Amino acid sequence: MALDRDVFDQLIGTVRRFVAEKLVPREAEVADADQMPADIVRKMRGLGLFGLSIPQGYGGLGLSVEEEVRIIIELGRTSPAFRSTFGTNNGIGSQGIVIDGTQAQKRKYLPPLASGEIVGAFALTEPGSGSDAKSLTASARKKGSDYILNGTKRFITNAPTAGLFTVMARTDPENKGAGGISAFLVEAGIPGLTLGPPDKKMGQQGAHICDVIFEDCRVPAEALIGGVEGQGFKTAMKVLDRGRLTISGMCIGNAERLIADSLRYAREREQFGAPIAEFQLVQAMLADSETECYAARSMVMDAARRKDAGESITKAAAMCKFYCSEMVGRVADRAVQIHGGAGYIAEYGIERFYRDVRLYRLYEGTSQIQQLIIAREMLKEAAR
Ligand code: CAA
Numbered sequence: 458m459a460l461d462r463d464v465f466d467q468l469i470g471t472v473r474r475f476v477a478e479k480l481v482p483r484e485a486e487v488a489d490a491d492q493m494p495a496d497i498v499r500k501m502r503g504l505g506l507f508g509l510s511i512p513q514g515y516g517g518l519g520l521s522v523e524e525e526v527r528i529i530i531e532l533g534r535t536s537p538a539f540r541s542t543f544g545t546n547n548g549i550g551s552q553g554i555v556i557d558g559t560q561a562q563k564r565k566y567l568p569p570l571a572s573g574e575i576v577g578a579f580a581l582t583e584p585g586s587g588s589d590a591k592s593l594t595a596s597a598r599k600k601g602s603d604y605i606l607n608g609t610k611r612f613i614t615n616a617p618t619a620g621l622f623t624v625m626a627r628t629d630p631e632n633k634g635a636g637g638i639s640a641f642l643v644e645a646g647i648p649g650l651t652l653g654p655p656d657k658k659m660g661q662q663g664a665h666i667c668d669v670i671f672e673d674c675r676v677p678a679e680a681l682i683g684g685v686e687g688q689g690f691k692t693a694m695k696v697l698d699r700g701r702l703t704i705s706g707m708c709i710g711n712a713e714r715l716i717a718d719s720l721r722y723a724r725e726r727e728q729f730g731a732p733i734a735e736f737q738l739v740q741a742m743l744a745d746s747e748t749e750c751y752a753a754r755s756m757v758m759d760a761a762r763r764k765d766a767g768e769s770i771t772k773a774a775a776m777c778k779f780y781c782s783e784m785v786g787r788v789a790d791r792a793v794q795i796h797g798g799a800g801y802i803a804e805y806g807i808e809r810f811y812r813d814v815r816l817y818r819l820y821e822g823t824s825q826i827q828q829l830i831i832a833r834e835m836l837k838e839a840a841r
Contacts, residue, residue: 515564
C-alpha cells in the first residue's frame with residue numbers, strides 16, 4: 458500500500474460518492490452532448506484524479522497499482538467517458554515519463570499532468586500500423602541537436618484536449634524493427650503539429666479521439682524520452698503492460714454496474730405474475746455474470762499485487778485484459794437480455810454501456826494480440 462489504510466479508505470469512499478452523486482446522474486447529458494462538462498472536470502482535478510498513479514514527489518497521489526485498480530473499479534460504476542477524461546494522465550499519457558523519463562522530463566511534465574493542468578496523450582497507432590505497432594512509419598530525423606517529426610498518428614485518445622503527446626517515431630530509417638523506434642514528448646501547439654477533426658465513434662461519447670499530424674515538426678533533443686534513441690518501442694510496451702491492468706479495472710467496474718442494474722430490474726419487473734428474478738433462466742444469466750466478474754476481479758487484484766512486488770506482468774496483464782474485456786462484453790449482452798426491450802432503449806442506459814464496453818476488446822491491444830502475447834510468454838517460459 459502506498460497510502461495509509463485509513464487515508465486510502467477515505468479516498469475510495471470519496472470516489473464512490475463522487476461517482477454515485479455527481480457522475481451517474483449526468484451520464485445521459487454527457488452522452489447526448491458528446492461533451493464533458495467543465496464543472497465535472499474541475500471537480501475531478503480537485504479530487505486529484507488526474508494524478509492517481511503519478512509519484513507524490515511530482516504532485517500525484519502515488520498510488521500502488523493495486524490501489525489504483527481499486528479506484529478505477531469504483532470509477533467503472535459509471536460511463537467510461539468520465540474516466541477517459543483523466544485516464545491518459547494516469548496511464549499511457551504519463552507512464553512513459555514515469556518509467557523511462559529523465560529527471561528533467563519528470564520535473565517538467567509530471568506536476569502539470571498530475572494536477573490536470575495539461576492532458577497527456579499516447580501516439581503510437583498509425584493509419585497503417587495498429588496491432589503491428591513495430592511497423593510504424595512516423596519518422597524523427599536528427600537535424601543538428603533537434604529532431605524533425607513527420608507522419609500521422611490515428612485514433613489518439615484525448616488528442617483534441619491534449620497538451621502533451623508521447624509520440625513513437627522511427628529515428629533509424631535503416632532499422633525497421635523495434636530498435637529503430639524512439640519515444641518523444643511533444644507539446645501541443647508547436648509548429649508542424651496539427652489535429653484532425655474528432656472521429657465519430659460507436660460509443661463512449663464525451664471522450665474524444667482524432668488524428669495527430671506531424672509535418673516537419675521540430676522538437677529539441679530534450680524531447681527524447683530518457684535521452685536514448687531506440688528505446689521507444691520498449692517504453693510503449695511497458696506503458697501498455699500497466700495500462701492493460703487499469704483497462705481491466707474499468708471492465709470490472711462496468712460489469713459490476715451492469716450486474717447491479719440487471720439485478721434491480723429483475724427484482725422490479727414482473728411477468729407471468731412474478732418478478733422475473735424468480736425465473737431460473739434469468740437467474741442463470743445473473744449467476745454467470747456475477748461469477749465471471751468475481752473471477753475477473755480476483756485475477757486483476759493478483760496481477761496488480763504482483764506488479765507492486767516488482768514482478769514482470771506482461772503475461773498476467775495480457776490475460777487480465779483479454780479475460781476482463783471479453784467478460785464485460787458478455788455481461789453487457791446479458792444485461793440487455795435481462796432488460797428485454799428496455800435494454801434496447803436509450804432511456805434505460807443499458808444499450809449505451811453495451812456500445813461503450815465494446816471498445817475494451819480493441820484498444821490497448823485487441824483480444825487477439827493479448828492471446829498472442831500470452832502464448833508467446835508461455836513458450837518463452839517453457840524454453841527456459
Ligand atoms: N516490455 C518490455 N519490452 C517488450 C515488451 C514488454 N511488454 N514486449 C516486447 N518488448 C520488447 C521485446 O523484448 C523486443 O526486444 P528486443 O528487440 O530487444 O528483443 C522488442 O520489444 C520487440 O518485441 P517483439 O519482437 O515481441 O515485437 P512484435 O512486433 O513481434 O510484437 C506486439 C509486439 C506484442 C504484437 C505489440 O506490437 C503489441 O502490443 N501490439 C498491440 C499494439 C497496441 O496495443 N496498440 C494500442 C495502441 S494505444 C491505445 O490503444 C490507446 C489509445 O489511445 C486508444
